[in-house]
Amino acid sequence: MADTLLSLENVYHRYSISRDIFNNINLNIKEGDFYFITGSSGAGKTTFLKLLSSSLRPTSGNVLFSGVNFNNIPQNKLYLTKRKIGFVFQDFRLLPHLTTYENVALPLKVQNKKEKNYKKDVIELLNWVNLEHCTHSYPNYLSGGEQQRAAIARAVISSPKLILADEPTGNVDNENSKKILNLFSEMNKLGTTIILATHDENLISHKRANVIEIENNGIRIRGK
Amino acid sequence: MNIINKVIDKSEARRAMKQLAPRPGSIISSTNFHSKYLFIVISLLSYLITTLLTSFVILIGQPEFSTLSIGMVQASLISWILLIFIIFVIIAYIIIYGTHTSIIYNRNTINLLIQLGASNNFVINKIVFSFTKIGFTAGLTGSFAGLITIIFINPFLLQISGLLNNISDLVVVSTSSIYAQYYIYIVVPLFIITICAVSSYLTVKRLVNKYY
Numbered sequence: 001m002a003d004t005l006l007s008l009e010n011v012y013h014r015y016s017i018s019r020d021i022f023n024n025i026n027l028n029i030k031e032g033d034f035y036f037i038t039g040s041s042g043a044g045k046t047t048f049l050k051l052l053s054s055s056l057r058p059t060s061g062n063v064l065f066s067g068v069n070f071n072n073i074p075q076n077k078l079y080l081t082k083r084k085i086g087f088v089f090q091d092f093r094l095l096p097h098l099t100t101y102e103n104v105a106l107p108l109k110v111q112n113k114k115e116k117n118y119k120k121d122v123i124e125l126l127n128w129v130n131l132e133h134c135t136h137s138y139p140n141y142l143s144g145g146e147q148q149r150a151a152i153a154r155a156v157i158s159s160p161k162l163i164l165a166d167e168p169t170g171n172v173d174n175e176n177s178k179k180i181l182n183l184f185s186e187m188n189k190l191g192t193t194i195i196l197a198t199h200d201e202n203l204i205s206h207k208r209a210n211v212i213e214i215e216n217n218g219i220r221i222r223g224k
Numbered sequence: 225m226n227i228i229n230k231v232i233d234k235s236e237a238r239r240a241m242k243q244l245a246p247r248p249g250s251i252i253s254s255t256n257f258h259s260k261y262l263f264i265v266i267s268l269l270s271y272l273i274t275t276l277l278t279s280f281v282i283l284i285g286q287p288e289f290s291t292l293s294i295g296m297v298q299a300s301l302i303s304w305i306l307l308i309f310i311i312f313v314i315i316a317y318i319i320i321y322g323t324h325t326s327i328i329y330n331r332n333t334i335n336l337l338i339q340l341g342a343s344n345n346f347v348i349n350k351i352v353f354s355f356t357k358i359g360f361t362a363g364l365t366g367s368f369a370g371l372i373t374i375i376f377i378n379p380f381l382l383q384i385s386g387l388l389n390n391i392s393d394l395v396v397v398s399t400s401s402i403y404a405q406y407y408i409y410i411v412v413p414l415f416i417i418t419i420c421a422v423s424s425y426l427t428v429k430r431l432v433n434k435y436y
Contacts, residue, residue: 053339
């Protein structure tokens with residue numbers, strides 16, 4: 001029986017007095033699970049991911065990661081939790097003035113790790129995502145699929161327990177979408193918990209996984 | 225031919241390794257225009273402080289200066305100190321303004337770094353380092369330019385001034401008297417580095433802790 005990695009307890013979130021986003025959400029996500037998050041545009045998929053990644057504190061209720069309540073972590077210590085969570089953005093967010101290698105190594109660099117200790121890992125990871133030919137290239141010279149694979153490699157490099165992906169296939173074609181989904185599936189097989197937000201039902205149909213549907217300020221779980 | 229082939233092979237191997245693991249660049253980039261502007265302005269101010277301080281030290285060493293009344297000496301001393309203090313305040317203000325601009329320009333990068341698990345101190349150190357580097361290079365450049373000016377231009381100016389005023393004992397600054405003022409060329413860059421580091425640190429710390 002896998003341990004619970006992420007728990008939401010009576011989570012309530014609002015942006016303004018007139019705009020509730022989530023109303024009393026309860027959810028348990030176990031280690032090694034694969035979840036899709038789906039919902040219409042503006043339903044709150046990104047907000048939900050932000051709550052899970054500790055980038056946003058809920059208006060009320062608790063979000064627990066590995067049993068630790070985000071509300072109990074001081075703001076200046078939150079970075080330690082963020083290091084255990086990988087995040088993949090729809091718009092990649094690769095730094096244009098750094099090469100692919102430097103972008104992928106960035107999470108390790110911000111942890112002040114020595115380059116000699118991670119150089120080999122970064123090169124191996126770039127091989128795994130088929131970007132060995134782009135190591136020295138800047139993001140502007142990469143295709144959309146290559147940029148997203150680099151962003152995935154960046155999210156994986158620090159071996160996080162949880163990977164959150166916000167519409168990772170939103171800016172790539174169908175073929176690249178499948179490749180990216182395969183990468184997430186491979187990571188999941190290695191034990192990483194994956195939560196992937198998408199509105200692409202076609203993508204969801206390619207993978208047997210739980211689906212969290214966000215609707216009417218609440219969530220509905222659809223089983224595998 | 226074998227040796228040439230070996231050299232070519234080694235060179236290609238080095239190039240391949242460089243391709244595989246390039247030298248890491250600066251995480252928080254600064255716009256070239258922004259850095260150059262700061263560098264030029266701080267260099268000019270550093271140059272101004274150096275020449276002012278050196279000329280003051282040279283002047284108080286002259287016998288004519290000792291004949292002035294105490295009130296005159298104190299007044300000139302205060303005005304000189306005030307002028308230099310104002311220049312230091314201007315440098316601090318420029319750095320504070322530059323730090324604000326840098327944070328606005330790099331806000332997406334900073335957001336990303338925070339999301340990737342960077343501590344506030346990591347971000348603060350990166351920004352402060354870039355401004356300290358500008359202070360260091362600009363301080364040294366201005367100070368060096370001041371030294372060159374004093375060595376090559378000031379004696380001629382004083383000679384001309386002496387001739388125009390029909391003064392028989394010309395106040396010509398000799399190279400040895402300039403060497404005596406060497407500490408100014410070290411102290412001024414150090415002060416500028418300190419001002420750049422402290423003012424950027426206080427600004428960036430306040431902003432980063434407020435917004436992140």
